[in-house]
Amino acid sequence: MGLARPDLRPDPSLSRAEMEGLQRDIAAAATFEDDHGLDPAAVAVEEATSLADGLPPARDGAQERLGTGDEGSADTTPDPDGPTVVGVDQAFLTDRDGDRPDAAVSAAVAFRAGTVVEYASATTPLSIPYVPGLLAFREGEPILAALDALDADPDLLICDGSGRIHFREAGLATHVGVLRDVPSVGVAKSLLCGEPDEPTVERPEGWRTPVRADDAVTTAEPGTVIGHAFQSRQYPNSKRVNPLYVSPGHRVSAATAVEFVAALCAGYKLPKPTRLADAYADTVKRDAD
DNA sequence: GCGACAG
DNA sequence: ATCTTGTCGC
Numbered sequence: 001m002g003l004a005r006p007d008l009r010p011d012p013s014l015s016r017a018e019m020e021g022l023q024r025d026i027a028a029a030a031t032f033e034d035d036h037g038l039d040p041a042a043v044a045v046e047e048a049t050s051l052a053d054g055l056p057p058a059r060d061g062a063q064e065r066l067g068t069g070d071e072g073s074a075d076t077t078p079d080p081d082g083p084t085v086v087g088v089d090q091a092f093l094t095d096r097d098g099d100r101p102d103a104a105v106s107a108a109v110a111f112r113a114g115t116v117v118e119y120a121s122a123t124t125p126l127s128i129p130y131v132p133g134l135l136a137f138r139e140g141e142p143i144l145a146a147l148d149a150l151d152a153d154p155d156l157l158i159c160d161g162s163g164r165i166h167f168r169e170a171g172l173a174t175h176v177g178v179l180r181d182v183p184s185v186g187v188a189k190s191l192l193c194g195e196p197d198e199p200t201v202e203r204p205e206g207w208r209t210p211v212r213a214d215d216a217v218t219t220a221e222p223g224t225v226i227g228h229a230f231q232s233r234q235y236p237n238s239k240r241v242n243p244l245y246v247s248p249g250h251r252v253s254a255a256t257a258v259e260f261v262a263a264l265c266a267g268y269k270l271p272k273p274t275r276l277a278d279a280y281a282d283t284v285k286r287d288a289d
Numbered sequence: 290g291c292g293a294c295a296g
Numbered sequence: 297a298t299c300t301t302g303t304c305g306c
Contacts, residue, residue: 139296
């Protein structure tokens, strides 16, 4: 599957102003409404049962297909032809004294009927530094490379970062979703911009509140709902867990984006596709040492 | 000029 | 994001 919008693909030599202009074009091409035909219940993963949450062995190849689910058991509604949800995340190799070039290890983990069906990864040299608001220019290409290494065709992408919760409504999830024209959702662990309707501290599991555009969001009317703060996990006692900030990437509404994430967290803070992609990227990274 | 800012 | 061991709690 190639790019749906090659005209919106960033050139590595863009100036900052040009990157921001491209983000406005990407936001204009994005759809923040439901256009996927997916039912959150159909993408749900099994609730955490025991300690059976392992990873497969990281092999030399860039990808690996699994014939049968190797984690958990698809006892409820084992629909082999159900929608494919893909989680993407990255690990980084930093340049300690010129030993090796800076690089990103991107991992994509595909789920169907609540279980893993494929792992893929790609290692990409990094040139652009991290700049708040321009994350997609650093991580977008590496993520697309990992998706290229995946045989599965994603029906929904779960990205680690913001989507519509962004200065120009074009965060990482929106960037990747629009370029591939795949429904996508952004899941961030901290808030880039916007204002939650209510304070988010010490909320019970399952709690959520809208995040509205504030003055920092230059492309939306102030007050527009651009995402949600969502308490995916909380402990009865002791330490408190921070909420997630969920926002539409492309072809998903703010309300449905939270429903997808709620169906994918299964008792953990992060969606399972994200957790496994994170762990797989780390595994591949370690093997590179 | 300062603040504030996903990963 | 990354540099890093143990440790407290469910």
